[in-house]
Amino acid sequence: GQQVMQIPQYQHVQEGEDFTTYCNSSTTLSNIQWYKQRPGGHPVFLIQLVKSGEVKKQKRLTFQFGEAKKNSSLHITATQTTDVGTYFCAGRPFNDYKLSFGAGTTVTVRA
Amino acid sequence: SAVISQKPSRDICQRGTSLTIQCQVDSQVTMMFWYRQQPGQSLTLIATANQGSEATYESGFVIDKFPISRPNLTFSTLTVSNMSPEDSSIYLCSVRTGTSGRALNEQFFGPGTRLTVL
Numbered sequence: 001g002q003q004v005m006q007i008p009q010y011q012h013v014q015e016g017e018d019f020t021t022y023c024n025s026s027t028t029l030s031n032i033q034w035y036k037q038r039p040g041g042h043p044v045f046l047i048q049l050v051k052s053g054e055v056k057k058q059k060r061l062t063f064q065f066g067e068a069k070k071n072s073s074l075h076i077t078a079t080q081t082t083d084v085g086t087y088f089c090a091g092r093p094f095n096d097y098k099l100s101f102g103a104g105t106t107v108t109v110r111a
Numbered sequence: 112s113a114v115i116s117q118k119p120s121r122d123i124c125q126r127g128t129s130l131t132i133q134c135q136v137d138s139q140v141t142m143m144f145w146y147r148q149q150p151g152q153s154l155t156l157i158a159t160a161n162q163g164s165e166a167t168y169e170s171g172f173v174i175d176k177f178p179i180s181r182p183n184l185t186f187s188t189l190t191v192s193n194m195s196p197e198d199s200s201i202y203l204c205s206v207r208t209g210t211s212g213r214a215l216n217e218q219f220f221g222p223g224t225r226l227t228v229l
Contacts, residue, residue, distance in 0.1 A: 031216055033216060033217070033218075035218075041222075042203060042220040042221065042222050042223050043154065043203075043218075043220045044220070045217045045218065045219065048216055048217060088153065088154070090218075092216060097142070097159075098156060098159070099156075099216075099218065101153045101154045102153065103152075103153045104153050106151075
């Protein structure tokens with residue numbers, strides 16, 4: 001079946017630094033979504049990418065969808081303590097309504 | 112958007128018993144899902160709750176263990192039957208609200224039910 005791999009599993013970042021989390025699918029995706037889960041909370045939708053090569057920005061967050069629609073990345077600049085949490089990518093293959101979630105990248109920030 | 116409530120928020124249960132988790136949405140939704148998330152792990156889809164018919168279960172999950180009801184477009188229940196300590200997890204209800212565009216795919220999650228089985 002379709003699998004979505006996400007790395008790194010953990011990211012410990014100095015406040016103010018940048019980091020990137022990567023997501024790779026074994027199959028071509030119809031779209032990919034990103035969610036954030038704060039400690040003790042539930043996943044919250046951040047963004048959806050649909051087009052090949054698409055790039056979207058939300059303030060300090062930059063999301064990319066690969067040309068082949070099999071990989072994606074989330075880049076956060078100038079990390080803040082509010083960025084703490086686990087970031088999940090979730091891919092939706094063609095001809096399937098279900099999302100396949102990556103393992104998540106858990107981000108901690110040191111001041 | 113959708114606001115989802117789940118009951119109970121947490122419970123501690125004895126081995127061999129069953130627990131029914133309720134999911135209530137503040138508006139009619141197109142799709143409802145039940146996920147399991149073990150501590151520090153990703154989300155695993157248990158099943159898609161179908162309104163008025165049997166749920167669609169993922170590999171490794173069966174109706175006898177996880178019976179699901181969805182009597183209407185805003186409510187669903189998940190029962191964890193004959194529980195064992197391996198069932199200790201967070202159970203999350205999730206919905207999609209639309210039939211096109213972003214609403215077709217964006218999922219909203221409930222706050223989760225934290226289950227501990229002794």
